[in-house]
Amino acid sequence: MPSFGPEAMGALQVAMRFRKAREAVIASNVAHADTPGYRRRDLSFEGIFEDAKSSMVRTHAQHLPTRPADPESARVEVGPLGTRPDGNGIDLDQELVHAHRNASAYIDQANVLARLSTLVRTAIG
DSSP, X not given: OOOOSHHHHHHHHHHXXXXXXHHHHHHHHXXXXXXXXXXXXXXXXXXXXXXXXXXXXXXXXXXXXXXXXXGGGOEEEEOOOOSSTTOOOOOHHHHHXXXXXXXXXXXXXXXXXXXXXXXXXXXXX
């Protein structure tokens, strides 16, 4: 049976903090669309979970404590130099697509978190 308790809510909160941090990186890419030599940056969500998994210690066969992942320490991926004459690697249209998808994922995660909160309140009441 899936867990809808604090672990699930904590995982959603981590995912939402990651989306917020990624939004700042994407906004920085858009802001540097005309900066010569600027290389595109992005955050790696998989890197967060790799870091969290490496710190896990199994203390019992049915228990697996986890340390909350820190989206601020996510691995930053840097794109290649651009093909424009000034070496800029930003495709503004692509960045706007990334921003839209990131915002949509944040909204979806917020909706799931709200539903989980409602379920928990219902269960308690």
